[in-house]
Amino acid sequence: MNRTTTLHRHAVSAPLMTALAACTIPATPIVSEFNGDSVTIVTSAFADPASVRQKSQEEASRICAKGPKKKAEYASTRTNQQTYEQSHLFLCLN
Numbered sequence: 001m002n003r004t005t006t007l008h009r010h011a012v013s014a015p016l017m018t019a020l021a022a023c024t025i026p027a028t029p030i031v032s033e034f035n036g037d038s039v040t041i042v043t044s045a046f047a048d049p050a051s052v053r054q055k056s057q058e059e060a061s062r063i064c065a066k067g068p069k070k071k072a073e074y075a076s077t078r079t080n081q082q083t084y085e086q087s088h089l090f091l092c093l094n
Contacts, residue, residue: 027051029059029088036067038075038091045084052086060090069094 027047033040041056060072069092078087 024048027055029056031059031063032087034063034067036092037069038089039063039072041088041090043086043088045079045086052088056088057090060088064090064092067092 025044025046025048027043029041029043029052031039032042039060041059043052043056057072057074060074064070064072071093072090073093075089075091077089079085080087
């Protein structure tokens, strides 16, 4: 491969990477576990952190309200580096 081809490849890939970085990943919370005392919400690690906090709290509150304990309180977040997912643990309290 000659130098011109390599430079052309980088010139094409740089704008593409910039365009992909500008994409907004929605903070779609998914309930992965619920046992009445706690709920785990999974979100994308690429989503906007402020949106993730808000939507995860809303979903945890909705799920906890279905059980005997009505209030959802944030406890922790684990990040899976292989799947780019975050698991947010909420405790269901009275």
